[in-house]
Amino acid sequence: MKINDVIRTRRQALGLTQEALAQRLGVSAPAVNKWEKGLNYPDITLLPVLARTLGVDLNTLLSFQEDLSDQEIGAFLNTLAQDKLRDFPNNDRLAYSVAGMLEGLDVLFASGDTRPPLQETAFQLYQRCAGSADPQIREASACRMAARCIHQGDTEEAERWLTHLSPSHPQRGELTASLRRKQGRQEEAWTLLEQELFSRAHSLETLLLHLLDLSLEEGDQEQAQVFCQAAENTAAALGLSDYAALSAPLQLAMVQKDGPKALTLLDRLLHSLSHPWVPALYRHLPRKNETEETLPLLLRPLLDQLQQDPDYAFLRAQPGYDAVISPYRALVTGPQ
Known part of the structure; x- marks a missing residue:
């Protein structure tokens, strides 16, 4: 049973209206309605109190006793992340952390036939963070963008992103060597990697x-x-x-x-x-x-x-x- 079905069936079994459940949780009735329709998910901070209110444990609420599909896990975590990003739209460190989480989920789903569009969302966030006022976030994001472009064979964009990294950045040498290999400039790649070693x-x-x-x-x-x-x-x-x-x-x-x-x-x-x-x-x-x-x-x-x-x-x-x-x-x- 999916989380939206658990919420709906347990609410009904307890004789609660959507309004009554919303009042106990401190949220709006339309929010509960969206949960039950599977259009949205509860905020992660609400999960413990929601489980107690419905009289179930977290495993049951999150359907961990059953296998969740990659789509369900990805959609659930992505929704939670997007909710937090809406709450804190100017927090670049949060955006960078969410991008890393989405990249990890994308790797987790790599063998599936259908995958939620997590990687694209992750790199949209990295691109945004590359303009951050925080130099640490800015360089880390540019580094991820350069690595992605190299992997995809977009050597011109990769070259541009590498210029955003300071000469002392710990991954600049390796990334530049990877780019030179993609460009067929093997001698330069050898020299760069030997310099790193x-x-x-x-x-x-x-x-x-x-x-x-x-x-x-x-x-x-x-x-x-x-x-x-x-x-x-x-x-x-x-x-x-x-x-x-x-x-x-x-x-x-x-x-x-x-x-x-x-x-x-x-x-x-x-x-x-x-x-x-x-x-x-x-x-x-x-x-x-x-x-x-x-x-x-x-x-x-x-x-x-x-x-x-x-x-x-x-x-x-x-x-x-x-x-x-x-x-x-x-x-x-x-x-x-």
């Missing part, structure tokens, strides 16, 4: 280094070792340079004043700076040409810190320190 890999590596620092500040050596290993594994898995992979273990060895280990790691790190990085995962990214002119700019600050920082005195006292540092110092100062 490279950026996120470095962000993740940086986050793990911060967690390593925090563990060391709290004196938790065991947890510091966990984050150190995670940072090293992440750098290796995501194809970052040896310099990135060695940063965490060198940092930990320095704090622990493990001279032999720190010296070995330092040697490997300096070696990585002076030799070209060959990225397996980033073949389409432009490669930096580390020439003899640019290499000293990378090495000099590091070598100066190693030589002057009091915290590294234990390292400078290690046998073999000068043998490790001298070749790189020569690259910076030139032949003597």
Whole structure:
């Protein structure tokens, strides 16, 4: 039994007129009449009191004991959403949330032969919200519009919507890459996606280094070792340079004043700076040409810190320190 039939039959069984039921609920008699004809649905906030008034539970009122069709579920939720939008016509955040709900329902009904026109309503709301004064709502809506246009193959409209996203928007790179693929511009798509991976890999590596620092500040050596290993594994898995992979273990060895280990790691790190990085995962990214002119700019600050920082005195006292540092110092100062 549908909700309109439940309302009508229970009202009649209780000997109530439409006016009497409306009075108990604080609504108009025409509203009850529309419910019973299936032209409209009660506001979601009325459902508990309506169920109590009719002497049924919510499952019975909403016919959850029976299977509802996709059309019934969609129409019911869509009506509730539209009622709220009429109550708050200028609330862009509500409109954006309703659009997301309707999109979700559209996915739910994707396998049905007949589907309520939810997606079109959702994207009408997104288009409206793209003009919102709230920058968060505005960009989020433009993002959804761009994704839809890309999916539909409307590359010109997709390009226009992407211009509404700030350069720092987290999905701009991926969406632009998807658009370039639709346009057959594969090389650009490769470059964009590799840039996204490279950026996120470095962000993740940086986050793990911060967690390593925090563990060391709290004196938790065991947890510091966990984050150190995670940072090293992440750098290796995501194809970052040896310099990135060695940063965490060198940092930990320095704090622990493990001279032999720190010296070995330092040697490997300096070696990585002076030799070209060959990225397996980033073949389409432009490669930096580390020439003899640019290499000293990378090495000099590091070598100066190693030589002057009091915290590294234990390292400078290690046998073999000068043998490790001298070749790189020569690259910076030139032949003597």
